[in-house]
Amino acid sequence: MTEQPVYSTLGFSDEEWGLLTGLPLAVLTAASAAESDGTRRTLAESAAGLEAVAGGREGASPLVTAVAQEVVSRAGDPEAGEELPLVAPQDPEAYIADVLHRSGAAAALLRDRVDEGEAGAYAHWLVGIAEQVVTAAPSGGMLGIGGDRVTEPERRFRDELSKALRD
Template sequence: MSHSVAGEPPSAGRRAAPLTTAVYSAAEWDLLTSLPARILVAATAPGPGRPRRGLSEGLAGLEALTAGRSFDSDLVRAVVSTIYARPDGQPVAGAGDTDLVDLLAACREAVRVLDRRADPADSAAYRQWAQSVAARVCRVPPPGQVRPVGEPPAPADLRFLDRLGDALGLR
């Protein structure tokens, strides 16, 4: 049996998990890696006073999700890597669920997991990044509308972002 020396890639056929993931149970890691997609889906879903979203809003959310690759947080980068490493067609737990109450409960549970397991800086970076996915969606004007530069999102979108920020412990 051969052993890997520090700095060597893992042996063929075996992937080394980033050290950040080692402290999380499978259920906790699934929660942390599925939450950004759930936030993206909820942010693009129409709601009371919120416009129907189109392709440009969804793409803005995906760009925010992908931006996590360049975050100065091992946790955020590991989450993004896990998201993009999923095989095509593999369902994301809860991604089709646009119920705001369920999403906010999942956010609060993720905060509890992060409080128990994550470095405070990684926790803060994850929570800010997760909210940035929704913020990017809500800042893109609905199809057929032009929002002047600097104009805030619609009041219903601001309420959505506020509730999300509260659930993520950002307020």
């Protein structure tokens, strides 16, 4: 007897599971791309985002735990010192719009498939990832001194993400 994939036991198709497992890193990338930063700041944002993704493995939500485990198994475990490669979308605005669209699709999928608590936990986790990324490194200033902790474009992305996910 062959084992069923995790997504199947949770009631999702392969395509649906791809949507759910693809969003955490997409949110991380979009949150980082919301404000053009230097390499050092982008690295700090990426590390903070990967920590937030990995943190989902320890939550109370079976859905978030399963998604986080899948993402970390593919992307790397920050506890093992692994880092994400830097990803800079060619067109940040289009990338952000796509992530927001996919987030809305994931929210609709979860409203139809899981209870409100599971859907809310997933949405809250994604917004938390965005929050960790946008607060990881101040933008502007000189030599890391001064600048805005969260810029208007970063705040706007985080708020639009929350709205798309209904968090």
